[in-house]
Amino acid sequence: MHGALSNDPEVVIGDEPTGNVDTETGNTIMDILEGLNKEGRTVIVVTHDAEIAARAGRTKRMRDGWVLD
Structure with a gap:
């Protein structure tokens, strides 16, 4: 993650950024x-x-490749 942020990007995309870490690290x-x-x-x-999705200011759900809301 540090490497991805080192270029000071305007847009940050995380694909399951908390997927394989413990709860404390995920919260961090x-x-x-x-x-x-x-x-x-x-x-x-x-x-x-x-729980992670609930922390978002805005969400979109997808199912079978379609955006539901």
Whole structure:
């Protein structure tokens, strides 16, 4: 994650960024992503975890390749 952020991107995309880490590390990752968003960056997170999705300011759901809402 550090390497991806070193270029100071305007858009950050995380595909299951908390998928293979413990809860504490996952929360730290989400805190970092939320901080980036508060700085004005666009943050897109793909997740299957409802708790992680609940932390988002806006969500979109997909099923079978279709955006549901």
